Amino acid sequence: MATQELTFANELPLVNYGKDVEREIAVLEAAIRVNADLTGQYNPRWLAIKLLENDEDILEQVKKHSDAAVLFEKVEACTARLRKVYDDEVDIIIADRRYGWIHGLVQETVVRSTQNRMTFSDRIDRIVTDRVLGIPIFLLMMWFVFKFTTDVAAPFLDWIDGLIAGPITKWVVDLLALVGLSGSWVESLMVDGMIAGVGGVLVFVPVLMSLYMALAVLEDSGYMARAAFVMDRLMHVLGLHGKSFLPMIVGFGCTVPAFYATRTLENERDRILTGLLVPFMSCGARLPVYVLFAAIFFPENAGTVIFSMYLLGIVVAILLGLILKNTLFKTNHQGSFVMEMPPYRIPTLKGVWINTWERTSSFVRKAWTLILGTSVVIWVLLAIPVNSSNQFAQINVGDSAFAAVSRMIAPIFTPAGFGNWESSGSIITGFVAKEVVVSTMSQVYEVEETAEEEVEPTTFLEDVGGILTSFVGATVDTVKSIPLLVGINLFEEEEEEPMTGLMLAIEEGFRQSSGAHGKLAGLAFMIFTLLYTPCMVAVAAERAEFGAKWMWVSIIGQFVLAWLAAVIVFQGGKLLGLG
Incomplete structure (x- = not known):
């Protein structure tokens, strides 16, 4: 039998869950005590708490007993009253009170030396999760990831390009x-x-491998959990919480699993709003476009331009979230975000490789x-x-x-x-x-x-x-x-690699179509690629998760937003004499 709720000898509970929760526990406890089968197997108070927590295993066991339907009706009524009072899930309320009691007990009974009180992870977290420094550190991490992605992978990008355009094409032509x-x-x-x-x-496989490798290092080190915690405050501005940022992090890899990751959100409103914002996180499929156009039009600052595309996606998602929060998704609901921070650890080579290889x-x-x-x-x-x-x-x-x-x-x-x-x-x-x-x-x-x-x-x-x-x-x-x-140069500076025929053709095409404002047109194209519909597979996943109505809202809204943003960047840049 499962562990029962701890009590004093005089039957007073060790944990007090507050006036409102205790009142509902008493209602269910009274209903349980009239059923001899249940009281013979379970502690009534413990069972009442488990039913309020919606414990699936216990629910399955209780269903087998007589008068279970009447008891479940009472559970629904008690749960509804608590949700109305707290505007949150009952299991989160109970867990919060329980951990609060545990924290108080530890504070009263456990004595720690000053030296051992702060762990290594705690010392780092005081900096990386700081209210002021947290978000700048996160952005700096992301900038370094994309700098690593473009600079380290560039030589292998040229190698694969030469391999495909040279020997492979030659062998196929000779065989034919x-x-x-x-x-x-x-x-x-x-x-x-x-x-x-x-x-x-x-050709862009080395770039993607570098990106996935860098993200795997951050995930295995424990930093990504901190990123979700840091972004929790920003998510609250959008009427969401840090748990909504987790699907967005997944979206940097692929939009499809990011849509499925919204299932972790209990509230339907949060799921749909997060699903509408996820496509603005730049997936790995967009990276080849960024790399190609940054190399053509911004060769000296390619890494920074690519990072700015990812950052722009986040900014657009925040602005759109603010608009939707105050229009279509207006509510006073503020969900709670509870997560356990894993300790920092050195990523293993095997773990990073498996993660990188799978993606x-x-x-x-x-x-x-x-x-x-x-x-x-x-x-x-x-x-x-x-x-x-x-x-x-x-x-x-x-x-x-x-x-x-x-x-x-x-x-x-x-x-x-x-x-x-x-x-x-x-x-x-x-x-x-x-x-x-x-x-x-x-x-x-x-x-x-x-x-x-x-x-x-x-x-x-x-x-x-x-x-x-x-x-x-x-x-x-x-x-x-x-x-x-x-910023350390240990070798002599080498000449820049000349652009390929394809890159020269794209540059010329954009220069002619934009009236000699090729850079502006290239930047507008990158922004349009960032903001419009990710892919047909993502559209299918979006329809399955949120329905046809929200799928069409997303497709049409993203296309219009992408067009407006591209036009504003190009026309505004021309007026300012840029590009």
Whole structure:
């Protein structure tokens, strides 16, 4: 039998839960005492408390007894009265009183030496959870994460780009030539469709691995729990509590599990409001877009620009939360947030690797399924000629069905500075998944840049040797970049890597569409990518969790907000003479 409620010899309870709770406990206790089966098995007071706490195991046991239905009606009435008085869940009220009693008992009975009273974790928490310093420290941590992500991963990004554009593409072309398919639509499908589309996304795997690795270190060290605690005060401003920040942290990895994480919130209003704010947390799929555009338009401050995108998402979520709190979700409800802080610990290499590998492998699986399928569909649309005089897969990309549809949509984005059909088409395909934005651009610009490239003939062994040599070089460059994170340069400054053909083509396209305000247009594009619908899988999860009504509110609201923000940034920047 479960442990019963402790009492004095004269049957007075050790723990007093307050006048209102004790009154309801007495009501249930009286109802329990009239049932001989229950009083023979349970202490009536202990059972009354467990029923108020909605203990699932005890509820299942009580259901087997006679007159359980009458008792449950009384439990519902008692619970409703307490919720009305405290405006909170009964189990939280009881737990708060119980821990308060325990704290008082410890204070009265336990004697600690002054030296041992403060643990190592306590000393750190006095700084990182400080009311004033807590949020700046959290932002500094996030800035360092994205600085690490961009600077450390950059050499491997260049290595994978060279691997896909060089040896892999060459091997595929050579194999197709052996079977007599050189120059055919099959070669175009393989090279311009599959390799360009999927390869354009796989290039950013090192960046994502760096991000997931840094977040895993923070999680395993115990800091992320402190981040939720620090943000609890900010969440209260939005009418939420720190528990709502946990799905938002999950949203930095992927929006889909972040929607499911809202199930931890008991209040339906909190769940829906948190679900509407979660999509503004930049998921890992948006990172390739940020990295590509920051490298093109802001090469000297790429890490800071990427961090600003993540920070902007948080700021927009806060402002939108304030608006929704005072309109659609107006209430006086203030939930309680109770959590136990884990002690700080040194992350284990195995734990960090498992966490990093699970998230990265999930991204790669998506590249070989969803992104591959989307890339093939885009290639087909790029291969279909608008003019009947042209042949399938033997046309300029600007004369394709994809370009024709994109040109119809492009005027919508002209006020935001990226009204060219290439970027407009990428925005639309980005509804499938944000990684597809990059893969689409790789496809629509690839036709123009491959004609200019000439690959010198090499043997298979020479290609393998070049891959290994360049990998070693990327590893060395990564090691060199680590001291730069803290402003220490131990090596001679090297020349910056030249931009790739795709990057030059995007820069030129944005410069032409924005009237020479390419930087502003690039920034507006990044902001639009941040704020509009994450992906179709997230939309499906949102519908399942919150219903079709809130799904459409989210989709339409995010698109309108993204468009307005992009237009304001571009047009406002032009008025100020920026970009």
